[in-house]
Amino acid sequence: MxxxxxxxxxxxxxxxxxxxxxxxxxxxxxxxxxxxxxxxxxxxxxxxxxxxxxxxxxxxxxxxxxxxxxxxxxxxxxxWKHNPIFPEHPYDRAQARFWAKYIDDLVVPAMQKASLSKEEEREKAIEELHNKFEPLENELKNKKFFGGDEMGVVDIVGFVFAGWIPAIEEAVGFKLLNHKFPNLRKWIEEYANHTVAKQILPEKDALVIFIKNVSLKRKY
Incomplete structure (x- = not known):
């Protein structure tokens, strides 16, 4: 069946x-x-x-x-055990779970706050976001993906900013991820060129319109 x-x-x-x-x-x-x-x-x-x-x-x-x-x-x-997305070793699996939780608990709220910030609050909000990005920048190091040469669960959870940051930056008119984060910038590029991921990544222009509409709804 x-x-x-x-x-x-x-x-x-x-x-x-x-x-x-x-x-x-x-x-x-x-x-x-x-x-x-x-x-x-x-x-x-x-x-x-x-x-x-x-x-x-x-x-x-x-x-x-x-x-x-x-x-x-x-x-x-x-x-479905083929094509694993979690590491095999228990310690590495625990670390992957840690970074996935870190993204959801700390990075996502900071990114939302910075994206919706008013001009007078923006500098502080972006600084807070950068503080949350720094550990990810250091964890990524020179790897292609957080999972190594292949995408893993941390990369999948990171879809929340890998797929969204370029569109958010265009929609709001300011940078969330600057030159201080070359590893994350390169990772986003790798994401966009990944054979499977690019089938799922949203179309940027449509996403920009969506983000602008959501921002307007939240402001009023």
Missing amino acids: AEEVQVFGYRSGSFSRRIELALKLKGVDYEHIEEDLLNNNKSDLLLKYNPIYKKVPVLVHNGKPISESVVILEYIEET
Whole structure:
């Protein structure tokens, strides 16, 4: 019997794209089900499958739902063991989980704050963001990806800024990632040229428009 894999997501957001990227790296076929989150029009199925958080992404595998993006990534790794996205050694796996949590807990909020900052708050907000980027810059070193020569779970979680920063910078009219971060800049370029990742990366012009619309909604 063929497996049924569905991803309830929002393609103008980054968290559900993580799941699509992981599935594509694994070569797993799936159906994407788009949720209208911009208008807060959540489907009954989404609310059924994720009644606690009521948000995307949700992976539904043979009728069984899993929510929260990093939890889903671990489920994907344990279910489809080929083309691993987590390191093999337990210590390295723990480190990968640490950096994934670091991105979600510290980098994402700092990036959102800097992106939406008013002019008088901007310098401080960008400085705070740079403080959060520095450990990632040092961790990346001269590697192609955080996972080494191939994308791993930290790279997948990092989709939240690898795919978004160029469009955010164009939309808001100022830099979030400057010359002090050559490793991260090069990593973003590698991301954009990756055979699989570029299938998932959002179209930049459409994303710029989306970011501007979201910024306007949040300001008023």
